[in-house]
Amino acid sequence: MIAQTDSIKALAVERARALGAGDVRVVDAREDDQSRDRMRESFERGDLRTWGYDDAYARAAADPQRILAGARSIICIAVPYATQEPARPPLHGRVSNYAWSRDYHTRMRELLSRVAADVDRAAGAAVTAIACDTKPIAERAFAARAGLGWIGKHTNLISPALGSFVFLGEIVTTLALEPDAPVRKSCGSCARCIDGCPTGALRGDYTIDATRCIADLTQRTDPIPREMRALIGDWTWGCDICQLVCPPTQNAGEQGSQAFVPYDAATAAPALTELLQLRSGEFKRRYARTAMGWRGAAVLRRNAAIGLGNALDRSAIPALSASLESDPHPMVRGAAAWALGRMASPQAIDALRARRTIETDPTVQEEISAALL
Numbered sequence: 001m002i003a004q005t006d007s008i009k010a011l012a013v014e015r016a017r018a019l020g021a022g023d024v025r026v027v028d029a030r031e032d033d034q035s036r037d038r039m040r041e042s043f044e045r046g047d048l049r050t051w052g053y054d055d056a057y058a059r060a061a062a063d064p065q066r067i068l069a070g071a072r073s074i075i076c077i078a079v080p081y082a083t084q085e086p087a088r089p090p091l092h093g094r095v096s097n098y099a100w101s102r103d104y105h106t107r108m109r110e111l112l113s114r115v116a117a118d119v120d121r122a123a124g125a126a127v128t129a130i131a132c133d134t135k136p137i138a139e140r141a142f143a144a145r146a147g148l149g150w151i152g153k154h155t156n157l158i159s160p161a162l163g164s165f166v167f168l169g170e171i172v173t174t175l176a177l178e179p180d181a182p183v184r185k186s187c188g189s190c191a192r193c194i195d196g197c198p199t200g201a202l203r204g205d206y207t208i209d210a211t212r213c214i215a216d217l218t219q220r221t222d223p224i225p226r227e228m229r230a231l232i233g234d235w236t237w238g239c240d241i242c243q244l245v246c247p248p249t250q251n252a253g254e255q256g257s258q259a260f261v262p263y264d265a266a267t268a269a270p271a272l273t274e275l276l277q278l279r280s281g282e283f284k285r286r287y288a289r290t291a292m293g294w295r296g297a298a299v300l301r302r303n304a305a306i307g308l309g310n311a312l313d314r315s316a317i318p319a320l321s322a323s324l325e326s327d328p329h330p331m332v333r334g335a336a337a338w339a340l341g342r343m344a345s346p347q348a349i350d351a352l353r354a355r356r357t358i359e360t361d362p363t364v365q366e367e368i369s370a371a372l373l
Helices: 002-018 033-045 055-061 104-123 139-146 192-196 226-232 247-252 280-287 297-311 314-326 330-343 346-356 362-371
Strands: 023-028 073-080 128-131 166-173 235-237
Touching: 002 023, 002 073, 002 104, 023 139, 033 055, 033 139, 073 104, 073 139, 104 128, 104 166, 139 166, 226 297, 226 330, 235 297, 280 297, 297 314, 297 330, 314 330, 314 346, 330 346, 330 362, 346 362
Parallel strands: none
Antiparallel strands: 023 073, 073 166, 128 166
16 A cells, blocks of 8 residues: 555656646645644734634634545645746836736646546545635645745745745645655745835734735725825735745746746736726726636726825826726725825815715715825
């Protein structure tokens, strides 16, 4: 049986690498008590309150038995995705590179499903289940235990060879595969990610207040807190700063395949005034196939308004005024009001005053009043 499981492990590693994996490691499937407790502490602090996680999630994520009864091993797979960022002209937004191309969930599920099918065939029975961010699993903790890398101060997994721009996926199996050893590395005294974070989301103790993280802020479906908006800069979806300044990630370079290059410049660096006018039909055509496709057009319009407010380019005032006047979503109108208040030119002030007399939504009225102070 040992010889059979050794050959199955070798098969899984070979197959995953052939499909684009940069590294593949195995860990035993025992419950990860430390990860469960750390998640509980994070939830209690409110670090992830935007997402509504609770104690039940922490228990489930730490226990692979919740994914597959009788689980004995986890095949942890890392796929590098870093590719060259396109040039960004003035008044163009910035998008995290994981969202430039086809939704990574789809890509990873395809890879995991094909490798899992090979394992099942080699074992002569259904012995696997896959997980890829859409099921509760502490994937970074299991990946670190498996030896794919270590969890950095920015809370992402850092692979010694691939850096932190890696997608993670797991194949849970009832087979007892030989586990790999953890990596004996750490961030040491390096604090570049902490110093580089514009919002102070990273505490330096390997925890993050995600309510201050630009990546989370740009995905919220409610108004972004006013005190955080100026810190977002030109990010219209996600944020890569803490990883871009990370030495191991810089040393790893751009190891993503052609599958992860941007669909086009407009996807990776959208024109903010055009994005501000994005409606559902165009949103579906342009973004439904990417990782930006799940939050809706209003979120991107809101982010575009904030980006324009941070650009402080008065050529954007007509587009912002039109958004304040006619956008169907109060969240977007409120963001446009904030951006016009940042401009504070006579034209911007006139647009705010004109809208204040007819705006009916109380949240937008409040944004206008704050912008006129």
